[in-house]
Amino acid sequence: MRLKNKIALITGGTSGIGLATAKLFIAEGARVAVTGRDEAVFDRVKAELGENAIVLKGDVCSITDMRAIATEIKDKFGGLDIVFANAGWAFPTPLNDIDEELYSNIMDVNVKGVVFTLQAVLPELREGSSVILNTSFVAQTGKHGISLTAAAKAAVRSLARSWSYEFLHRKIRFNAIAPGAIKTPLITKWGMSDEWVRDRMDDFAKSIPVGYMGKAEDIAYAALYLASEESSYIVGTELIVDGGASQL
Ligand SMILES: NC(=O)c1ccc[n+]([C@@H]2O[C@H](COP(=O)([O-])OP(=O)(O)OC[C@H]3O[C@@H](n4cnc5c(N)ncnc54)[C@H](OP(=O)(O)O)[C@@H]3O)[C@@H](O)[C@H]2O)c1
Numbered sequence: 001m002r003l004k005n006k007i008a009l010i011t012g013g014t015s016g017i018g019l020a021t022a023k024l025f026i027a028e029g030a031r032v033a034v035t036g037r038d039e040a041v042f043d044r045v046k047a048e049l050g051e052n053a054i055v056l057k058g059d060v061c062s063i064t065d066m067r068a069i070a071t072e073i074k075d076k077f078g079g080l081d082i083v084f085a086n087a088g089w090a091f092p093t094p095l096n097d098i099d100e101e102l103y104s105n106i107m108d109v110n111v112k113g114v115v116f117t118l119q120a121v122l123p124e125l126r127e128g129s130s131v132i133l134n135t136s137f138v139a140q141t142g143k144h145g146i147s148l149t150a151a152a153k154a155a156v157r158s159l160a161r162s163w164s165y166e167f168l169h170r171k172i173r174f175n176a177i178a179p180g181a182i183k184t185p186l187i188t189k190w191g192m193s194d195e196w197v198r199d200r201m202d203d204f205a206k207s208i209p210v211g212y213m214g215k216a217e218d219i220a221y222a223a224l225y226l227a228s229e230e231s232s233y234i235v236g237t238e239l240i241v242d243g244g245a246s247q248l
Pocket of ligand 1: 011012013014015016017018035036037038039058059060061086087088089090109113134135136137178179180181182183184185186187189
């Protein structure tokens with residue numbers, strides 16, 4: 001029970017990495033608020049997470065939504081000990097294909113969303129809180145055709161450093177996790193054929209030194225470590241969980 005009596009917010013907790021992390025945090029004794037936009041999945045997510053979770057609707061890009069979520073968490077739980085700012089989006093963006101809409105779609109959810117999530121919940125964060133920002137292995141090196149996602153995640157990595165300084169006086173730790181290629185529904189939301197998705201998954205697996213894609217649980221365990229007091233001396237860092245993809 002490494003998170004006994006802790007209260008956690010996980011944005012984008014209705015799918016993939018966020019949902020796996022919510023399950024693990026609850027198993028470790030936390031009560032968790034998860035957020036997402038698509039209400040169609042809320043009943044299933046509530047059933048999967050059980051009575052120690054609440055599922056809240058909100059777009060991380062909307063300060064109004066995020067303030068309402070912060071108020072709901074305060075009313076329901078009284079405060080927060082852990083935030084996993086996880087909601088995000090990745091999409092191929094060769095420079096020539098970038099238009100203003102695509103630019104906003106990627107930069108807003110990944111950067112603006114993190115900024116306004118943290119701004120909204122800041123008053124509820126207790127002394128000693130742990131905040132984890134979700135970045136990506138694509139920002140560790142140059143990669144072909146994914147420049148905007150990489151740039152957005154590099155910005156988020158930088159926020160973890162700056163906010164660590166800004167909130168030292170409140171003993172709030174900020175760290176980041178950089179997932180590698182992880183099997184989640186994300187890529188299936190790109191509107192490509194099943195065959196295309198299968199081929200890309202095979203390509204990803206072949207390009208990773210360990211030879212396979214990661215599981216959402218691989219990131220959940222990293223988040224658990226950064227959320228727990230076992231990592232209390234770790235501040236402003238980025239934990240890379242990518243099967244060696246950016247390091248070997
Ligand atoms: N999977 C990977 O290979 C990989 C690699 C590196 C980094 N990451 C990062 O890991 C995080 C989670 O990705 P995932 O793979 O778990 O994807 P996923 O399965 O698609 O889950 C994304 C979650 O974010 C929510 N979300 C998306 N846009 C949102 C918005 N504007 N406001 C609120 N919630 C929003 C989604 O719910 P709704 O759509 O209902 O809003 C969903 O709950 C992202 O930040 C992603 O960039 C993933």
